[in-house]
Amino acid sequence: MRQTPLVLTALTVCFLSAGVGTAHADALDDVTKSKTLRIATDLAIPPSGMMDASMKPVGSDVETAQLLAKDWGMKLDFVQTTGATRIPNLQTGKADVAISTLSVTPERAQVIDFSRPYAVLESVIAGRKDVAVKSIDELKGHTVCVTRGTTQDLELTKMSRDKGFQIARYDDDATDVTAAVSGQCELIATSLTLVNQVTLKAPDHPFEKKVTLHVFDLAIGVKKGESRLLAKLNEWIDTNIKNGKLNAIYKKYHHSELPPQMR
Structure with missing residues (x-):
């Protein structure tokens, strides 16, 4: 009977230690701490992403990424990607989000999470x-x-x-x-x-x-399970759909407006 308190104490310590071990900073914590947003964008797919005569990134996805970083008060770090590497860049942690003509499909939704649509394709x-x-x-x-x-x-x-x-x-x-x-x-x-x-x-x-x-709806891709980052992205998209900024970016490069049901 004398060992019971010690056993309980040991179990309690183990439980608390396990809790500490499973606690971790999520993606939103990471980008907030670093004040840098790493965005995977294909810069070889005009007019969504391309390089201008001065070798500066331009395009509808580029301006969308720039607006997001500006609104969040963060430095923007473009992670150049291709169609085949957009999702791996998220899964391996090379990018925090992907804004790169990423259309929403059931197959992709099994391996990454999608924000609400910000454009169409x-x-x-x-x-x-x-x-x-x-x-x-x-x-x-x-x-x-x-x-x-x-x-x-x-x-x-x-x-x-x-x-x-x-x-x-x-x-x-x-x-x-x-x-x-x-x-x-x-x-x-x-x-x-x-x-x-x-x-x-x-x-x-x-x-x-x-x-x-x-x-297809085009959405921002994030790594599976990053619910706080996803919620913040959805809030940002809602705001910039309502104020017309995302529509203006789309119209500037694609010469048409977003569908009425989006606006």
Whole structure:
């Protein structure tokens, strides 16, 4: 009986020690302490992210990231990324958030968390006017160029065998666009915004929308389980949707407004 208090004391110490061991600072604590926000953004996907003549980042995602850092009173640290590395950068802690034309899909939602939408993206298959394709079924025998790891890559990979078409993959959007401009690709699956970039660079061989795949919500990505950071991001998005700042950024670069239901 004399050992009971000692046993209870020992158990209590172990319990408290376990509690201390599991306590940890979350992502919001980390960025607040460092006063630096590391944002993964693809700077090779105009007009969302690109470098200007002075080699400074510009674009709709760039300005969105800059507005976020400014509103939070933090230094902005761009983590350059590609379509394939956006999610790994979050999972490995290289970036705190991703603002990089990251469309919301069920598959991605299993591995990262998404904020509320801040913009939209129309995903299409486009091609030269002389390419007679008006539906997925008419892709048979053709090759479609995609950027590796994008929603277009994932979606078309699932249906390519049954529909009888091939896929050519490129590591980033800039290379994908260059392939289309140079004539290596007769069809490209990407955002409508990038299709317009192809036409601007090759006006003699313009690309046009053939098939609309989806209209995706674009959201800010965060590592799974960072609920406090996610809540603060959602609050910020709500504020800047209501005051029109996010719509103004989108309109400046994409030449159209956000959907009425968002505004």
